[in-house]
Amino acid sequence: MKVTRADVARRAQTSPSVVSYVLNGGPRPVAPATRARVEAAIRDLGYRPNRVAQALRRTRSGFLGLLMPDGGNPFFAELANAIETEAARRGKLLFLLHSDGGEEGERLAAMGDVRAEGVLWVPHHESPSTASALANAPCPVVVLDRVPADATARYDSVAVDHHQGARLATSHLVEHGFRQVSCLSGPSETIVGRDRAAGWRQALADHGVTEGVWEVPADFTPEGGRAAGNELLDRLTFPAAVFVASDRQALGLLRAVRERGLDVPRDVAIVSFDGTDVSAYTTPPLSTMRQPLPALAAGALTLLEERIRDPYRPARHIALPAEPVFRTSCGCGQP
Structure with a gap:
């Protein structure tokens, strides 16, 4: 045998x-x-x-792998487009796979079967399977966006500073004069959800805000935002402000506010996170902390090219600032 x-x-x-x-x-x-x-x-x-x-x-294939969760999420679609654009500029082709949490190890292994030179990976969520998939990856990997807490010392990674972005968003609402700044947070199993909620809490501590605030977790979906938004609205005394952990959740919160006959930003001021294209076209337009997608893509591809050339260099982490885009939903531009 x-x-x-x-x-x-x-x-x-x-x-x-x-x-x-x-x-x-x-x-x-x-x-x-x-x-x-x-x-x-x-x-x-x-x-x-x-x-x-x-x-x-060992033959260079000329293409890279991109492993993403949830192809229906506009943020991931926009991130994939930014990566594809940057890869093409560098003369690389991109092989895109989507997965849920249970398939990630298999999908990452498949990149080796098709001889990808390297893989850019946005994990579905942080779990023991994430660490195992990274340890057994068949080619160099750069982790994007959802970077496990212990991964930066061992693997190349690029992410926005979710904690600081949420902190700045919450501080902006406090500076509008709100003393009730609650939070629609993300799923606790994601490092993104935990970091953004922690940034919100830090901003409250910075400003000495301790009473009349609530945190309600929700999935990163409009449906999750609407359900959690209704739960939160039942608790609030108006006017109030809400930091929302993603634009998708904010879409649901906006609907929940309208269904109660309330006004944004007069009754409920909102700042969200991600800066997806749809945030500019809501009613009213969403204030948001925008992720700099071209810079994320360029940083990730640079790290991957460096790793392919030098497999033994120390791991590097690139942290990028979220960019504030303050529109009507937080009260900016209002008389």
């Missing part, structure tokens, strides 16, 4: 990807003890790698 790379991995108590790194000299470093186990397993089992297949894997 032919000995496979998977057989070597089982004998060495590691993954097939690590066996590949030993055989191919990268693209990721392997700890000396692990390398010794792999080399011993190769000798013991008499494994003979397919040199033709190895040569093909």
Whole structure:
């Protein structure tokens, strides 16, 4: 029976990807003890790698992978477009896959099957499977937007400073004179949701706001924003202000406000996050903290190109500021 790379991995108590790194000299470093186990397993089992297949894997394919969650989310669609535009400018083709949380490891592994030079990955959410998928990735990976807390020291990553962006948005509402600044926060299982809620809380502490504020979590969807918005509106005394963790949730909150015969921004002032195109076309136009998509795309592709050229350099994290776009929904421009 032919000995496979998977057989070597089982004998060495590691993954097939690590066996590949030993055989191919990268693209990721392997700890000396692990390398010794792999080399011993190769000798013991008499494994003979397919040199033709190895040569093909080392051939530059000319394209990169992009792994994204939820293709229906406008923010991810706009981010993918920015990455595709920047990749084309650099002479790279982009291979796009969508996944939910349960498929991410498989989809990331598939990038190796099609010989992608590297992968840009926006994780669905932070979980043990995220760490496992990164550890077993078949090619260099740069993590975007939803960067696990412990990933920046080990993997290249690019993200907006969600905490500081939310802090600035909340401070802006306080500076409008509101002492009730509540929060429609995101799902707690996402680092984005936790960071933006933490930024809101920090701004309240900065300004000594301690009473009459509420946090209601919601999915990053209009439906989630409407349901959570109704729950929040039941608690508020008007006029009040709300920091909303995403533009999509803000769409739902705007509807909930209108259905109660209330006015934005007279009764409820709103600042959201992401800066998607739709935020300029709501009624009234949304004030939002815009993510600088061209800069995110350029930073991610630069890190990936550097990693492909030098697999052993230290990991780098690029943090970018969110850009305030203050429109009517927060009270800016109102008489």
